[in-house]
Amino acid sequence: MLKYAFLFPALGLLAFLTLLLGIWQGNFSWFVMTCTLTIAITVWGVFDIRLGYFVSTFFRKKNPSSKMLALTFDDGPTPYTIEILNLLRAYQVKATFFCIGKQMLDYPEIVDQLIVEGHTLGNHTFTHSQVFGFLNERQVVEELKKTDKIIRDKLGKSPKFFRPPFGVTNPSIAKAVKRSRHHVIGWSNRSLDTVTWNADKIFNRVTNRLKSGDIILFHDTSQRTVNVLKRLLPYLQDNGYTCVSVDVLLNLYAYDS
Ligand SMILES: [Zn+2]
Known part of the structure; x- marks a missing residue:
């Protein structure tokens, strides 16, 4: 797997050597190619969380012992979360909610309901800044700490799971x-x-690529997602999938003790 800590210095060295070669030969095409490759790999690493380029990332369960997957919902809680909770309860499904701290302050009673119904809470920053990818380390830590505290105040323990907004690392x-x-x-x-505005298209997209061990990304922010779940939950049940929270799927602790 590509890793920033190893690959970036290696590409830097290659760029330096091809620069020297360019000066010697009077032709900088290898240098330009190396720089282009470095930029392309870096951009890919920033936007594809599965690559784990900058930081180790859990994105699915490899070879699960049974047919299972995890439904995850980002950017809530919102009033749509209540409808989603009703559906999850009807199908006896546990899910994972990556909550925005500010939203949790706006809808504390929905957070209580998430906890009472046994779903897992994860940190999705405090503000979900549109420029999250441009925040410095101190600002990111602040975003994480604020939301950890809101969850800790509710649960008495801090979340271990963090999902970066937009999947950016x-x-x-x-x-x-x-x-x-x-x-x-x-x-x-x-x-x-x-x-995607059409619920059927969303349903087809998810089910066409469905694999056991999947972590599926939804957002509890629209009626569309509620409508998709109305079809998806019975589909998963009929096809023998068990929906579990991320901690159960990955066999990790969801909270600090
Ligand atoms: Zn988000």
């Missing part, structure tokens, strides 16, 4: 996570439910 986020000691949780099956 970079050296600042990697350093912050190393300090905060969260597990970074990605996904293997992305519903694209925030950008």
